[in-house]
Amino acid sequence: MNEQISQLMDGELDDAQAQRFLGALQDSGMRREWQAYHLIGDVLRDTSAVSGDFMARFSQRLTEEPTVLAPRRLPARHSPRMLALSAAASMAAVGLVVWAVLQTGAPHAPAEMAAAKTQQVELASADVNPYLLAHQEYSPSVAMEGMAPYIRTVSEVHGANAR
Amino acid sequence: MSRCAMGKMRHVLLVLMFVPGIALAESAAGDGSAWLQKIASAAHLINYSGTFVYRHDGYMETSRIFHVSDANGEHERLEVLDGPPREIIRDNDEVICYMPEHKAVIVERRKAHKSFPALLPVQLSSINENYAIRLGSMERVAGYDCQNVMLEPRDVFRYGHRLCADSASGLLLKASTLNEKNEVVDQFFFTQASIGGNIDPERLKSKYAVKHQLSQQAMDAPVDPGWLVKSPPPGFMKIMALKRSFPGKKFPTNHLVFSDQLAAVSVFIEPLAGILKPVSGLSSQGAINVYTRPVGEYQVTVLGEVPAVTVMQIGNSVSLLAK
Numbered sequence: 001m002n003e004q005i006s007q008l009m010d011g012e013l014d015d016a017q018a019q020r021f022l023g024a025l026q027d028s029g030m031r032r033e034w035q036a037y038h039l040i041g042d043v044l045r046d047t048s049a050v051s052g053d054f055m056a057r058f059s060q061r062l063t064e065e066p067t068v069l070a071p072r073r074l075p076a077r078h079s080p081r082m083l084a085l086s087a088a089a090s091m092a093a094v095g096l097v098v099w100a101v102l103q104t105g106a107p108h109a110p111a112e113m114a115a116a117k118t119q120q121v122e123l124a125s126a127d128v129n130p131y132l133l134a135h136q137e138y139s140p141s142v143a144m145e146g147m148a149p150y151i152r153t154v155s156e157v158h159g160a161n162a163r
Numbered sequence: 164m165s166r167c168a169m170g171k172m173r174h175v176l177l178v179l180m181f182v183p184g185i186a187l188a189e190s191a192a193g194d195g196s197a198w199l200q201k202i203a204s205a206a207h208l209i210n211y212s213g214t215f216v217y218r219h220d221g222y223m224e225t226s227r228i229f230h231v232s233d234a235n236g237e238h239e240r241l242e243v244l245d246g247p248p249r250e251i252i253r254d255n256d257e258v259i260c261y262m263p264e265h266k267a268v269i270v271e272r273r274k275a276h277k278s279f280p281a282l283l284p285v286q287l288s289s290i291n292e293n294y295a296i297r298l299g300s301m302e303r304v305a306g307y308d309c310q311n312v313m314l315e316p317r318d319v320f321r322y323g324h325r326l327c328a329d330s331a332s333g334l335l336l337k338a339s340t341l342n343e344k345n346e347v348v349d350q351f352f353f354t355q356a357s358i359g360g361n362i363d364p365e366r367l368k369s370k371y372a373v374k375h376q377l378s379q380q381a382m383d384a385p386v387d388p389g390w391l392v393k394s395p396p397p398g399f400m401k402i403m404a405l406k407r408s409f410p411g412k413k414f415p416t417n418h419l420v421f422s423d424q425l426a427a428v429s430v431f432i433e434p435l436a437g438i439l440k441p442v443s444g445l446s447s448q449g450a451i452n453v454y455t456r457p458v459g460e461y462q463v464t465v466l467g468e469v470p471a472v473t474v475m476q477i478g479n480s481v482s483l484l485a486k
Binding site: 006033121123126133135138147149154 | 199202203206207215217219222224226228230239241243246247249250251253258260262269271273282286326335338349351379381393394402403407409410418420422424425426427429431442443444445446447448449450451453455464466467468472475476479
């Protein structure tokens with residue numbers, strides 16, 4: 001599935017596959033994956049993040065948007081062909097809307113990024129140090145730089161580590 | 164084949180093995196590679212002692228270090244001089260780490276991986292693929308004339324490094340880790356160093372008498388089947404995968420290491436059931452980034468001396484294949 005995410009992002013899926021995949025995106029787990037992929041892309045491109053609750057606020061405003069009641073026009077005569085075309089056009093429009101929402105949904109990923117950023121967890125050194133010690137033993141930087149990098153293992157953790 | 168012909172072939176092979184090394188040393192990049200070799204061997208083969216400062220996130224800590232290389236191998240002691248007392252002692256493949264918050268020492272025994280006082284050709288070529296190596300300016304550190312060697316990352320998945328080594332012995336006296344904006348993320352530098360000579364064996368003994376020992380080590384067991392890191396960033400290859408024990412942990416932990424032969428990223432996977440306070444998120448200290456997230460019934464912890472994006476990409480691509 002993850003492979004499909006990157007394929008879709010790269011525009012490598014054909015329409016039928018893309019449709020099936022977009023259906024699968026309804027699954028919240030999948031959607032998180034999808035957002036995570038965009039998040040990675042955004043981080044790589046150094047794109048500024050949209051505020052965390054963008055999607056929530058967008059949905060909220062959309063539901064609050066008044067329904068515009070406009071006087072109905074006199075029915076125009078359409079040839080069946082025109083109808084079919086306009087139906088296709090609406091389909092395309094729907095497609096576009098879905099895509100656009102998904103696209104804006106993607107910056108929702110920076111929400112996760114932001115979350116990840118604000119979710120700067122503070123790890124107790126007692127929890128991290130054993131991991132670091134185990135890690136250092138296999139890091140080539142130790143082969144290169146000798147013992148000094150081990151200072152990172154025992155270095156004091158100072159309050160919040162947010163950068 | 165006669166024994167004589169075998170002997171000749173062996174000579175030819177030996178010569179062939181050295182030719183690429185010579186050819187490399189002659190090119191400009193080769194100078195950098197030769198310096199990396201010199202630094203790597205000096206770190207293990209030279210006796211030295213000194214005082215160094217570790218600078219990260221606006222903090223500084225001073226430590227003292229003693230390193231002895233003799234017929235029995237390598238022995239080291241590192242003692243932090245400010246703040247709470249902390250100490251690391253290495254005796255070849257065993258590292259003993261004294262940390263006051265444990266009121267005990269942690270003993271780590273390395274397995275399945277030998278340190279080697281030189282960079283293998285395969286390591287050098289991987290470093291060359293992922294970093295542009297070039298010689299920098301000369302600099303004076305702790306009274307020694309030092310040569311700067313720059314390792315500029317070829318993408319955003321690794322930090323840059325500026326290594327400054329004593330031009331005579333090759334001992335690394337200053338090392339800076341640089342982010343994509345060329346800002347120093349963390350740094351070690353000696354303020355005083357004695358290179359070569361004998362070191363009193365007493366200097367290698369622990370200052371702390373601790374009865375309580377907690378042991379952690381790699382086990383002779385492969386990682387649980389089904390765990391997969393689908394898309395590690397380019398250049399990061401899996402170099403190790405083992406189960407290991409940690410003090411106070413009920414269940415063994417899966418430990419995978421990915422590396423570009425300079426930086427490394429460890430992936431620890433353990434059952435959530437064995438964790439008192441599961442956490443999820445990103446944390447950093449100096450050049451070390453830690454990313455934690457739950458995957459099914461497991462907690463995945465990814466850490467390494469790499470940018471946040473690297474631990475996140477690796478962490479997010481960890482998955483358990485259905486059996």
